[in-house]
Amino acid sequence: MTVLVTGARGAVSAGLLRHLTGAGINVRIASSTPQPDQTLLNLHDPATFATALRGVSQVFLYANAPTAADFATAAATAGVGHIVVLSSNAVTTVADPDVNPMAAPFLAAETALRAGPATVTVLRPGSFSSNARQWMHGIRAKRAVDLPYPAARVDAVDEGDVAEVAYHTLTDSGLRGATLNLTGPDAISLAEQAHALSAALGETITVNRITREQWKQSANQYVTGDYAEALLNYWQALELHPADQHRRFGYRGPTRDQLPHLGSPQHRHVPLTTARPAPPPTGGGAGPLRYRWTDPGQRPDLPTFARDRTTQSTVL
Template sequence: MTILVTGATGNTGRCLVHQLVDAGQAVRAMTRAPQTAHLPAAVDVRYGDFEQPDTWPGVLEGVERVYLFPHVDVAATSGARFIDSASGGRFVDHAVRAGVRRFVVHSAVAAGFPPGDEPAGPGRQYLKQHLAVERQAHRELEQWVEATGAEWTHLRPGLLAVNALGWAESIRAERVVREPYPTSGYPWVHEADIAEVAVAALLTDAHVGAAYTLTGPDKITHAEQVQTIATAIDDIIRFEELTPQQALEHWIRDGVPAEYADWMLELRADSINGPGCIPPTDTFHQITGRAPRSFAQWASDHRADFL
């Protein structure tokens, strides 16, 4: 049985490829840059692009199961990221015609939110709008997969621990992190946890038809994240608290579109006093019998990124 991993050179996809190889599976990796993929020698790395249907037959030949990472575009006018569910859906249809019988969809926590009832706190209009758009995009792709009649499992991770890599440059250069709201934070999920559940969904029948929300074990604040990374690299990292206005100006100077910066700020503000719109789940424990990997484990695993 050949398993196709799309998004194979991303953080979660790369982790999944390694876990499948370790499990003795035949793995094919779809990437737009095969020459620089740097995946295990046992992996069949092939060029493939969601925007180029002529590349799909060679990628899907002989494949029975697919880990489907959503096709993400960047709008030229605003820089906003969105899920192109139509492009992904056409790929799914082609895959089923080529013989694929099971999909594990890398979705998002927002796909499980009730329509029109995005769980952000009062006054979070930009965050609510963003969550509504994100929910629609990811849920559309999930529904496209469901409509094919193939077997499916949806993985809906919350906020990823790898978001902390956004601080890597300032930590390497200055040993400083600049953020508003030091007590803001979420139960950041380790990409290895997502990959581990994906392996179970790809290789066993126990998870067919299930949709899983995945988070880390508990809320970790921004200040705690910085201290945890400092411990991992055995050095001091200074947390420089920004006012909300300073944060907006800082992000916009770094090229973040203003409308994107607005919901980023509200996302942080939403979890100052509590878990915010993404509380911890025990899904990983229910599936594996073990606690989710901690942020400390993530920081240790990514130590080299901050040195």
């Protein structure tokens, strides 16, 4: 089989490519600015889809709502049987996913892709741990992190762990069609993330509470407009109602002791991912799945993603 991997410069795709090539799977690397050994695929330009998809059996795709329907059509024409789409668990954690700018584009992409004939597997990770890199300038300049809602508890997950899950959805046919919500093992506050960085650096990092307007001004290079306002509202809700958010994120999955092999030493912020599938679509599905990581010994460098059929009460 040939797997088309989009977003080659992204951390998740880069990790996924290492797993696929390490397993000897044929890959086609796609990028909007391809290197000599890569294929041109601009997710904003449907004219680039057909050539990139020719001869491909599976795709790892970054969600892009405006052209998702075009991609589904091109994938069907090319005979692609399976698409793994990287979405966001904002689809399940915000109150109004149809209109909230944090969730609506992802939900629209999922819906458009599912309208095509290919089987669609959806990965909905929480906040990427690497989002903390946005604090780099403040830490370097004044050893401080300025936050409007420092006590907001988020579901930080390492991109490397997401890449491992993506690999197994592409190589285990029993996972096809699943919708997986991927989080870290615990809800961790933004301030706690800053304190973890402080401990790792061996230096004191101060966490300062600032106003919403101050944050928007400081972050306007990478977050603007309605999205910035939605993100602030989201953090505010997580700070005001941490218990509700904790239940909503579903951290009652497997414990660290039950998942000793998941995560690797290079994962700096959250070394363990709890993969908890969302309920199956109404009117079908094989029932909830529980996931755990095991090490069968044959591939100590790449744990196996084991699947158990179980009941909803066991999952939760």
